[in-house]
Amino acid sequence: QVQLQESGPGLVKPSQTLSLTCTVSGASITTNDYYWSWIRQPPGKGLEWLGYIPNSGTTYYNPSLKSRTSISRDTSKNQFTLQLSSLTPEDTAVYYCARAGMTTMDYDYWGRGTQVTVSS
Secondary structure, three states: OOEEEEEOOOOEEEOOOOOEEEEEEEEOOOOOOEEEEEEEOOOOOEEEEEEEOOOOOOOOOOOOOOHHEEEEOOOOOOOEEEEEEEOHHOOEEEEEEEEEEEEOOOEEEOOOOOEEEEOO
């Protein structure tokens, strides 16, 4: 059974950088055919894709957030990490990590999500 678990701070101040980690069990993040993704949902809004990192390690980002987003991985810990800089209150959201198939782009496994609030 594949499981994903997000971890990180629940409250961050404006202008700071958010760092969230997704710990994966039951599958290797270096396995072919999957994109390991970050997605968020602001209150009252829909899901917004932030970016992903496939087995190759090459990263892909939402163009609207690319200048503030960085995704990296630690293969020894089977984790991948999101960093989002220059935070504003508009970055307040539930942040999810998830796995998507490369051919279908369907998300088959999700973390439970972690609430991040940007406030002074």
